[in-house]
Structure formats: structure tokens, C-alpha cells
Amino acid sequence: MVSDRLFIGTKRYSSWSMRGWLCVKLAAPDVQDVLIPLAGGGNTAAIKDVSPTGKVPYLEHQGAVIWESLAIADYCAELVPALWPQDRVARAHARSIAAEMHAGFRGVRVAMPMNLGRDNRPLAQGYDAEVADDIARIDAIWSQTRARFGGDGPYLFDADFGIADAMFAPVVARFLSYGVVLSPVAAAYAQAVRGHGLVDQWYREAAAEPESWQLERYENVP
Numbered sequence: 001m002v003s004d005r006l007f008i009g010t011k012r013y014s015s016w017s018m019r020g021w022l023c024v025k026l027a028a029p030d031v032q033d034v035l036i037p038l039a040g041g042g043n044t045a046a047i048k049d050v051s052p053t054g055k056v057p058y059l060e061h062q063g064a065v066i067w068e069s070l071a072i073a074d075y076c077a078e079l080v081p082a083l084w085p086q087d088r089v090a091r092a093h094a095r096s097i098a099a100e101m102h103a104g105f106r107g108v109r110v111a112m113p114m115n116l117g118r119d120n121r122p123l124a125q126g127y128d129a130e131v132a133d134d135i136a137r138i139d140a141i142w143s144q145t146r147a148r149f150g151g152d153g154p155y156l157f158d159a160d161f162g163i164a165d166a167m168f169a170p171v172v173a174r175f176l177s178y179g180v181v182l183s184p185v186a187a188a189y190a191q192a193v194r195g196h197g198l199v200d201q202w203y204r205e206a207a208a209e210p211e212s213w214q215l216e217r218y219e220n221v222p
């Protein structure tokens with residue numbers, strides 16, 4: 001029996017799965033992925049059958065069961081503490097921005113659903129104020145974190161891709177596919193995240209998913 005499993009959704013669409021998956025791959029690469037294709041609209045019966053919340057990501061690891069992407073990320077940091085910055089002040093900042101991402105940015109999440117297989121630029125016309133505020137705040141987080149803690153490395157906290165980067169990786173994917181114009185520092189950060197090996201692996205595996213997993217509601221957005 002396989003006991004270490006990470007349940008995720010369709011890679012093309014599931015931004016929360018991407019966050020959990022990146023953290024688990026960094027901390028416990030032997031954990032088996034169990035991909036359940038999303039049915040759309042939060043109605044995936046097979047996910048409801050396994051996950052306490054009816055949502056993915058959901059992790060079973062050595063007797064522990066963990067749901068909510070941020071809790072999974074924190075659990076991963078128990079296995080590999082360097083997933084959070086080791087400096088107390090930097091770690092406080094990293095926890096704050098990861099929590100802000102987990103709890104917020106509803107405007108961007110609703111207006112810009114993640115779809116890794118589509119050029120979303122034609123959709124990105126005329127954001128409302130909530131979306132524009134979210135974009136400005138995310139740009140400020142990335143720019144200010146890079147300026148204060150970024151060092152010489154390309155990520156938020158220098159050379160090590162950590163939990164804060166994983167939490168924002170699906171936002172990077174959205175900004176790139178919707179053609180969101182960012183400040184130069186934020187744009188360079190977005191490119192660095194896109195170029196990370198695990199992020200690229202997720203994209204490649206998303207591209208290899210069967211067409212039958214694609215959902216009308218996420219492909220033909222008006």
C-alpha cells in the first residue's frame with residue numbers, strides 16, 4: 001500500500017495544487033502524485049471521496065494528513081526547514097506574504113483563472129478596480145521583497161526557491177498568460193519563477209494532459 005500520496009487536480013487549471021505540489025516536490029520528492037481531473041465548479045466527486053475538505057491539494061505522509069496549501073507548505077518546511085528563510089526577520093516577512101496570498105487576491109483569482117494551455121491575453125482587457133489593486137499590491141510585494149531580501153539570487157529570498165515563491169508561482173503563470181504589465185523588478189522575478197525546473201516540469205506535464213480533461217467552462221471564457 002502506498003502511504004505517501006499528494007492528491008492534486010488537473011495541472012492545466014489547478015493553481016492551489018501547483019502550490020502544494022511545488023512544496024512537496026522540494027521537501028519529499030518520493031511522495032506519489034495522485035491526479036484527479038477536475039470536474040469544474042468544485043464538483044469533483046473523486047476529490048470529495050478522499051479529501052476532508054473536498055479540495056486539493058491534500059497530502060498523506062507518514063501518518064500525517066494535511067489539507068490547505070499553506071498547511072502543506074508549512075508541513076514541508078518541517079521536513080526541509082530551508083523552505084522558509086532561516087533569518088527570523090526574513091522568515092516573518094515570508095510567512096506574511098505567503099499568508100496574504102493564501103487568504104487574498106480574490107480579484108485576480110476570479111478575473112484571471114489559471115489556464116496554462118491558453119493565450120489569455122485577449123481576455124485581459126479593462127480590469128476592474130479590485131483586480132488592478134491586487135496586481136499593484138502583488139507587484140509591490142515582489143519588488144519590495146526582492147529589494148530587501150532578494151540578494152543576488154533571482155527569487156524572493158535570494159537563490160533558494162521557497163514557500164513564498166511556490167505560493168506566488170500560479171500568479172506568475174496568470175500574469176504571463178494574461179500579459180499583465182509589471183514593473184521591471186517584478187517582471188524579472190516572474191521570468192525567474194517561470195524558468196525554475198519544477199515550475200517548468202508542471203507546465204510540461206500540464207501540456208501533456210489528455211484533451212478530454214479540458215473543460216468547456218475554463219476554455220471558452222467569454
Ligand SMILES: N[C@@H](CCC(=O)N[C@@H](CS)C(=O)NCC(=O)O)C(=O)O
Nearest residue numbers: 014015016042043044055056068069
Ligand atoms: N484554500 C484551499 C483551496 C483549494 C482549492 O480550492 N482547490 C480546488 C482546485 S484549485 C479544488 O480542489 N476544487 C475542487 C473541485 O474543483 O472539485 C487551499 O489552499 O488548498
